[in-house]
Amino acid sequence: MIEVNSLKKVFGDTTVLESIDFSVEKGEVVCLVGPSGSGKTTLLRCLNLLETPDGGTVTIGKKTMAFDGSGRVKKRDVNDMRTYTGMVFQGFHLFPHRTVMENIIEAPLTVQGRNRAELVREGEELLGKVGMLEHKDKYPDALSGGQQQRAAIARALMMQPEVMLFDEPTSALDPQTVGEVLRVMESLASEGLTMVIVTHEMNFARRVADKVLFMDGGYIVESGTPADVLENPKEARTREFLQLLEE
DSSP, X not given: OEEEEEEEEEETTEEEEEEEEEEEOTTOEEEEEOSTTSSHHXXXXXXXXXXXXXXXXXXXXXXXXXXXXXXXXXXXXXXXXXXXXXXXXXXXXXOTTSOHHHHHHHHHHHTSOOOHHHHHHHHHHHHHHTTOGGGTTOOGGGSOHHHHHHHHHHHHHTTOOSXXXXXXXXXXXXXXXXHHHHHXXXXXXXXXXXXXXXXXXXXXXXXXXXXXXXXXXXXXXXXXXXXXXXXXXXXXXXXXXXXXXXX
């Protein structure tokens, strides 16, 4: 489903990602963990081509792209790659002047030119799945942070992606609403949706992930099952990070 080889990303004189290699099988949940500034979010943004890599190759589904450091990519190739992925950010990025339903059908309506009535039916089904159907006619400012993030998840799912990318989806939420978003994500995982998740929720990673990648300094330092990486890490940097979380 996803294959990343020798991926590199540079900002100015700073190398943010170096020699990144990993794969994600169909139906797998992969969690990226590590300290702030380790390159987790940049890696996720490279998968969705919100950032253009400076080297290496990325394959998602049937689409492979190679990067030569020029920063030049064809818009058609970017659009082709993005048909495979949906992304949920730390912020919710909902249109404030549109209802929840209007927010989630906007992209397939305008980009894919699909039938509005059909999209509303699908939207109601998805909103029910994330526990938001009763809020479909509300505007974002009438919702809690957790409700807005669940609406954002439904919006990404409306494009029927094969892979969902989550960039610390609970980091902007208060403790009372973190659980409701994580429960939705656990439900998606149980349905076999392929997901790559940047998270600081270690207990969530233990429960849901098939594979955990620990990143530090722009490298994947250690990878394996949650039991391998989070319970019995081999690398000193991984152990130090986990010990800091426990203090």
